[in-house]
Amino acid sequence: MGRAEERRARQRGGRRAAPQGSSRTAAKSAGAGKGRIRRLFTWKKILGTLFGLCLLGMGAFIVLYMMISVPKGNADAKLQSNVYEYSDGSPLARTGTRNREIVDLSEVPKGVQRTFVAAENKSFYKDSGVDFRGTARGLINTLSGKGKQGGSTITQQYVKNFYLSQDQTVTRKLKELVISLKVDRQKTKSQILAGYINTSYYGRGAYGIQAAAQAYYRVDAKDLSVRQGAYLAALLQAPNQYDWAIATDTGKKLVKDRWNYVLDNMVEEHWLDSGKREGMTFPTPKPPRAAPGMEGQTGYLVDAANAALMKQLVAQGAASDLGTAEAMVKAGGWTLTLNIDKKKQDQLEAAVKAKLTSKLNAKKRPVDGDVQAGAASVDPKTGKVLALYGGQNYVKHYLNNATRRDYQPASTFKPLIFAAALDEGASTQDGKAINANTIYDGTSRRPVLDNGDKVGFAPPNEDNRSYGKVTVQRAMNASINSVFAQMGVDVGMDDVLKVAGKLGMDTKGLEAVPAQTLGSMGASPLEMAGIYATLDNHGKKVTPAVVRSAEHKDRQVKFPDPIGDRVITREAADTVTSVLTGVVDDGTAQTSVAQAADRRGQQVAGKTGTSDSNKSAWFTGYTPNLVTSVGMFGESAKNQSQVTLKGATGLIPGSGRINGGGYPAQIWAAYTFGAMGKVTKFDLETTQGAAIEPTVTPTLTQSPSDSPSSSPTTKKPTTTPPSTSTTPASPSTSPTTKGPSNTPTGTTTTPTDGLPDDPVNPNDRNGLRNQNDPTSQ
Structure with missing residues (x-):
């Protein structure tokens, strides 16, 4: 075969091989596409993007941190009741829209303080006031509609109670995060813990540890035992479900388990001796009782006590006038012990009823509806x-x-x-x-x-x-x-x-x-x-x-x-x-x-x-x-x-x-x-x-x-x-x-x-x- 024929043969072979050449070209084109993707999403670019996002998030957080300030405490969290007692310390009345009496942390035994830390936030004394993982989890659950989730620190719960609302929104959670960081820097751990136990709701209409101590054990917060404190701390997870008086068998089991959990954590943190822990039995709360109302003579006694307190506030210079003194009294937080002897008070009421009011009949005699009686009894040696x-x-x-x-x-x-x-x-x-x-x-x-x-x-x-x-x-x-x-x-x-x-x-x-x-x-x-x-x-x-x-x-x-x-x-x-x-x-x-x-x-x-x-x-x-x-x-x-x-x-x-x-x-x-x-x-x-x-x-x-x-x-x-x-x-x-x-x-x-x-x-x-x-x- 001459050279010319060979050349023609090669040309014919080339034309026959054209489809095979097209496949190779397509493959080359596909490879080039993949290369472009690889070149677009390199690990350097991914890391760079992530880093950029982090910087953007940090910048946004810095802006939020600068923009969000610690607000004044909401009025509802500051509401307190006034407590009135007879001369023997027995309850006379409690007034106010909130059954709350704020107490200093020094009035709460150290062991009782630690029951709340053991229950809610063991790292409280060491952390910066925020649980980032818990907060992130809460944000994700809120966005996905899964509802309220735990994980907040004591500081965050205090911020939610005292500065914010209970709304489950992304905005509120972000504010909670920022404010918690700032509060942790501005306040001591003792102040934060005091705020937490004084603003939390314990069930039975009781806000704050003092009201809870009275509601469940009929004692003041200063007299609570560690056993009792552990129960109150356990209550905060589910106050109504864990109230012993109304709890189901399941609820009682759950609160006992949590009570044990609190005490075991205290042992783990070396806040409670293991020997003492072994000897502790569950402190069954007392049954609930209705708070005294203002009916009968109670309202008169409360008014008389308030008038005496207002007069003394003015007399000692704490208030400029009676109007200011009245506002101070109505703000709540007072415990007033009266000189009223409960037995004599009952005897005086009985005497008025027996000798006068039982004889009045306004339907039969209209003039009887115009009869009013008043009396006061004083000890001349003491002035009481x-x-x-x-x-x-x-x-x-x-x-x-x-x-x-x-x-x-x-x-x-x-x-x-x-x-x-x-x-x-x-x-x-x-x-x-x-x-x-x-x-x-x-x-x-x-x-x-x-x-x-x-x-x-x-x-x-x-x-x-x-x-x-x-x-x-x-x-x-x-x-x-x-x-x-x-x-x-x-x-x-x-x-x-x-x-x-x-x-x-x-x-x-x-x-x-x-x-x-x-x-x-x-x-x-x-x-x-x-x-x-x-x-x-x-x-x-x-x-x-x-x-x-x-x-x-x-x-x-x-x-x-x-x-x-x-x-x-x-x-x-x-x-x-x-x-x-x-x-x-x-x-x-x-x-x-x-x-x-x-x-x-x-x-x-x-x-x-x-x-x-x-x-x-x-x-x-x-x-x-x-x-x-x-x-x-x-x-x-x-x-x-x-x-x-x-x-x-x-x-x-x-x-x-x-x-x-x-x-x-x-x-x-x-x-x-x-x-x-x-x-x-x-x-x-x-x-x-x-x-x-x-x-x-x-x-x-x-x-x-x-x-x-x-x-x-x-x-x-x-x-x-x-x-x-x-x-x-x-x-x-x-x-x-x-x-x-x-x-x-x-x-x-x-x-x-x-x-x-x-x-x-x-x-x-x-x-x-x-x-x-x-x-x-």
């Missing part, structure tokens, strides 16, 4: 307010009848006039010293004189009764207005109000006029109890104290001593006490108090009072160890205006006046004789009054309207019950008179307290018995 009655039910009548000052104390003011006369060494118009045996003119509507001149005041006695010449003792027993109106002017009304103020009455703004002798100012049962307690305490000032102590983690409050300095002489105070025993044994309180079946010979001093138009009725009385003031007030159920008490409980309308010697004295006797303990006698330094055998015959010191037929006797007043005639028997310390008759000489437009016409029924002024009147039974 032992019992307080504010009304039938706080949620129905929020105004505290024990502390309200809008009703006249009426004749319960008369002992203050006599106390001023004795303490100031006052004399009558003709220069004779005023004492228990001084004779005054008891004529109704007798013009009051000042240095021989009429002062334009001539008050009527109750039922316009005239008594003629009477001793001060007799005038106090029968509550004779004309005598004490004249005595007030003899002493000087400025001095009367000065002494009243020293004894404890708020006299600011009162005019020093003779009309004040009728007790026309306002006063409260608590105020009157304090005044009489000062008399009982031999002239040393007693300021009734409702609150014994008030504790708060952020401030200290120190209450002043309720017992102060001497404000009147002991002789003056003891003489008033001596004279007031006559009111009980021979006067307006005789039937209800002196003749009470359970008196047992107890010596009692006291004074009745019935105000203008019978809008209020009072009895304030005392033994050596207990002073109690009881008031009844006519308050319209429609508009809260002051109205008459006449006809209440079925007494005859128009003549059925409610007097201090009636229901108020009956309530006083039922309460006092049941609460007083052993029978006691007054220790008096005086030679005057019904409690002391008179040693001299009283002399005439004033020209009365008629001359007495004989000198007063010196016989000690009798305690024999008076006759049941409509004319009361005069006590033996009163002089016999030929003068004005004891029968009324006219009608009165200003009925004030005096001796009842019917001593058997002190509420029926005309001796008319009503079948429906419980006091006549």
Whole structure:
């Protein structure tokens, strides 16, 4: 074959080989494509991309870190309750929208603190406040819709509780991460742990460890054991599921397992001795109990305690005014221990119900719906307010009848006039010293004189009764207005109000006029109890104290001593006490108090009072160890205006006046004789009054309207019950008179307290018995 043929053959072979050449070309093209991918995704580029993404993420995080600041704690996390306790520490009430009482970490035992760390975050004391893996897992689960997942540190949980919300969102989790890092740098681990255990929810409505300790074990956080702390720490994982009182068998098993887990972790961390751990048994929580509400007397006691705390905050400079103090109290976090004796409180409530409120029927008698009662009981030796009655039910009548000052104390003011006369060494118009045996003119509507001149005041006695010449003792027993109106002017009304103020009455703004002798100012049962307690305490000032102590983690409050300095002489105070025993044994309180079946010979001093138009009725009385003031007030159920008490409980309308010697004295006797303990006698330094055998015959010191037929006797007043005639028997310390008759000489437009016409029924002024009147039974 020639060269030309060979060349042609090769050419033909080349054309036949063309498909084979195309495959090789395609293969080469495919290889080139793969090479381009390999060249595009080299390990260097991948690492570079990842590094870039990391830088981008770090940059974004730095921006977030710079942009997100630590916010103020949310208001809900700061809400606390106030806790109120009786004098024995038993619970009275808890107020506030959150059952929380924040405590310092120092008040929680170290072992109990560590139970929470062992349960939630063993690395707490070493970490930076964030669990990045746990947070990342939480973010992924949130994005994938798998819900809430664990893994957060104690710092993160604290941030969520205190600074953020419980929302499960990516934004909230990112904020939680940033804020947790910042909080860990700004606060100590102790501060973070304290915030965590104080803001967490433990079930049973309890927020914070103090409320949880009370809810589950009825102890304060400072008294928790490690066993109990481990249970509370275990609860935080599932409060409702792990509450022993309502847990299923499965729930009980799970919480026991977690309790063991907590204690085992403590051993592992060398926070608990293994030997002690082996001996620990599960501390079964106590069953839940309802928190006391504000019903009944509770609200009145809480209000009185708050008022006392607010006043003291202002007094010690912690608050600029009462408005600021109120805001401080309502912010919560207080534990107030009252002086209220739970047993005496119950006894006072029972006495009011038995003697008064059980007899009221507003559907049958509309006037019964206008009856309000208030009372306060004080220990004269310590000043403690032992019992307080504010009304039938706080949620129905929020105004505290024990502390309200809008009703006249009426004749319960008369002992203050006599106390001023004795303490100031006052004399009558003709220069004779005023004492228990001084004779005054008891004529109704007798013009009051000042240095021989009429002062334009001539008050009527109750039922316009005239008594003629009477001793001060007799005038106090029968509550004779004309005598004490004249005595007030003899002493000087400025001095009367000065002494009243020293004894404890708020006299600011009162005019020093003779009309004040009728007790026309306002006063409260608590105020009157304090005044009489000062008399009982031999002239040393007693300021009734409702609150014994008030504790708060952020401030200290120190209450002043309720017992102060001497404000009147002991002789003056003891003489008033001596004279007031006559009111009980021979006067307006005789039937209800002196003749009470359970008196047992107890010596009692006291004074009745019935105000203008019978809008209020009072009895304030005392033994050596207990002073109690009881008031009844006519308050319209429609508009809260002051109205008459006449006809209440079925007494005859128009003549059925409610007097201090009636229901108020009956309530006083039922309460006092049941609460007083052993029978006691007054220790008096005086030679005057019904409690002391008179040693001299009283002399005439004033020209009365008629001359007495004989000198007063010196016989000690009798305690024999008076006759049941409509004319009361005069006590033996009163002089016999030929003068004005004891029968009324006219009608009165200003009925004030005096001796009842019917001593058997002190509420029926005309001796008319009503079948429906419980006091006549």
